[in-house]
Amino acid sequence: MDILDALRSITGPDHVLTGPDMAGFATDWVGKYQNTPLAAVRPGSVEDVSQIMKLANDTQTPVVPVSGHTGLAGGAHAPEGSLMLSLSRLNTIREIKPDARLAIVDGGVVLEALHNAVAEHGLRFPMTFGAQGSCQIAGMLATNAGGSNVLKFGNTRALCIGIEAVLPDGRVLDLMSQLHKDNSGYDLRDLLIGSEGTLGVITGAVLKLVPAPAARATAMLALDNLTDALSVLNRLQEATGGTVEAFEYMPARYLTAVHTHFPDLKPVFDADHPVTVLAEIASTAPTDAQPDPDGSLPLVSTFEALLADAIEAGQIQDAIIAQNDTQRSQIWARREAAAEVCLARSPLVNNDIALPLDQVDPFLTRMTDELAALDPKADVLEVAHLGDGNIHYTVFPSDPALCDPIMERVEDVVREMGGSFSAEHGIGLTKLPSMQRRKDPVALEVMGQIKNALDPKGIMNPGKVLPT
């Protein structure tokens, strides 16, 4: 039997798309890579996925799992002759357990659909990022996505306690534990999380939920330097018991670019400051959300007092606190403009790097010198999840030929400072050269040994993550 007929007999003919019918699968959100698969197949059950993988394994057909197409590193690129395996029909929220604070979901559930479903129970799945309206849980897990609230809640890995996956030969791995403690053998869950579809297809997950916040307080802080910013972060964490949810660094040049790009967004402070930080704390305590007689929220008053102390200590130069949701949105708009502002010019070298928190400042200083030597005319725009040490460090070289040397130099400096060349977007295709150059060579060997053990025929999202 022809492989397409075999697929049709598994999923029904409507769910094996070829030719013009699979136009929606032609490229991902970034649009950098053109997909040329044999077909796109939409299984309707875990059993379908298992049968498809068995068929693919028997016929040595490469399979590229795809969920929301929103990855930034080409992890779902489908080469000639491959099958794209879409999770979009596996989109059932199997169960929400409010008392246990868990959601049990199919891999193809859209992140925002989960947000909305748990909100009805006064709960929150604390993972938010730009693509949430279309990205799916399985892709989020496969890339171990980050987002805006990693500082408080961790990355995707930290929010997942159970997983279900179909292995390259069709076996179904059932690790759908609902347990906070489960010490029974190797941690295969975390091996699959972040493996970017190269070890299996994630079909289900058990996710942690947290109470929805009762109150939030959001501020823009003006500071002299990043050392003070780190001290302020620690001060806020201690004083509030670790309730800082976002701590986002925007340097003066970034804000200037934002205000140029979006003239409606006026400067927040009268003067320019070397360092601006968006800080947000949140509380689930009803007492923090009960307005005082003067109408102010206790959480906001607490935040004001803490910031006043830091101003008195000379660590903060100026601060503005949002008094309502509209003001909060306006503050966030400056941070959320990052992609549009930073990707508006070409050529560019776009780095998604992570550093130890105390190395962010030395890195930026060092890179200023390095760039002065490599390309004195280069421009830089950076914006950072400072609380995570994660910098989106974009360089605009004066000459496209300088892109690679600059990228390598950034990697050099990051490595010397104990950082990572890849913080939250994954490796996919685009970071393979960096992976080859920068990853611990023994780790690369071990990854290869594991890949080979679990996918001896090499059919599972081939060519991604592991340099060859």
Add this chain to the structure above:
Amino acid sequence: MDILDALRSITGPDHVLTGPDMAGFATDWVGKYQNTPLAAVRPGSVEDVSQIMKLANDTQTPVVPVSGHTGLAGGAHAPEGSLMLSLSRLNTIREIKPDARLAIVDGGVVLEALHNAVAEHGLRFPMTFGAQGSCQIAGMLATNAGGSNVLKFGNTRALCIGIEAVLPDGRVLDLMSQLHKDNSGYDLRDLLIGSEGTLGVITGAVLKLVPAPAARATAMLALDNLTDALSVLNRLQEATGGTVEAFEYMPARYLTAVHTHFPDLKPVFDADHPVTVLAEIASTAPTDAQPDPDGSLPLVSTFEALLADAIEAGQIQDAIIAQNDTQRSQIWARREAAAEVCLARSPLVNNDIALPLDQVDPFLTRMTDELAALDPKADVLEVAHLGDGNIHYTVFPSDPALCDPIMERVEDVVREMGGSFSAEHGIGLTKLPSMQRRKDPVALEVMGQIKNALDPKGIMNPGKVLPT
């Protein structure tokens, strides 16, 4: 060259112990298994460990890594002809980074030594359990140990962001990341954590620190049932922003046994209550630790108010709050008596199980019926980290021949309820039969494939974790 001579040339002759010199390695803390190794070797550096593993791999000599000898599942049992590889000389705290809230340590550092060292910086490594005075970091990581504060801070895995390990063939895997975000390939760190020495020897780690608490509030609560207890836990978590550090369940029969065993510990409440809970919250906020004019701590007053609300709502029947450290210690003494009280009789079936939080109560009810059918004369003592769903469920059968049937029945019920037969002590040797019976068979196969890929000669702590 003789293997012992080869070892001596690596570590120096003083650190290859044989015969009476290795008496200290004869057994572990539990004393269940007698070790009969060829020698105990004490490497003084990571390079020593690497050379020892190369030698062992070349000569196909089994190696059993051992740190504090405090494991409860026989994971460090050394069979005839094996080498015990002690980490005790790798006991340097390499660096404490107060601003970044990290400790970088050798694998052989004793947990309590780390506690003391970070306390000097006003910081805390939030992992505490009975063996902390002698257990070492590497063993804690290898078993993914739990402890008293998992509810708030997670298990060992959640506290480790970087790892260094020597693989079975002597290669050194350097994943000593100091990063909170690092998405660069498979999660080999978490694969090694919890692998109980079967995939490599953990020689170093980067551990997360948190601020030391400024204030604590500790209470004993009397409740009618576990459903109310879970509601109270959620109520406390919401109202305090998730600061509950311990939520320990003690049923009436457990407290009766404690009071019989330790006559100095008087009953806390005038009447018996079906459910007693030790609840502790802590805060790093200085405002919570500044005594009010009447001398009471604000955190304690907050706790009192919350408990009063729950009493009014009918969820708590009675409550006593510790007013000072002495009272706190007396409350904790009832919980810490568990090992002595529960292991005082024989025969016994000792279970370290985990359940979804909302299944703890149904499990206990169900087991009452099951035991009535299996062994009507059996006694039960249970005590639980209720906030983690982790129950130490001990059964004293009327006949030793009933131990195995009861163990299997507990496993049956745990499995049906989505629980795990192994929560925090690891598999080692003692849980191998349960592992064979209860672990997802595909997971067992995948574990075997990974073990075989990384340790093809099977020299790394053979016979543990993976049933054969």
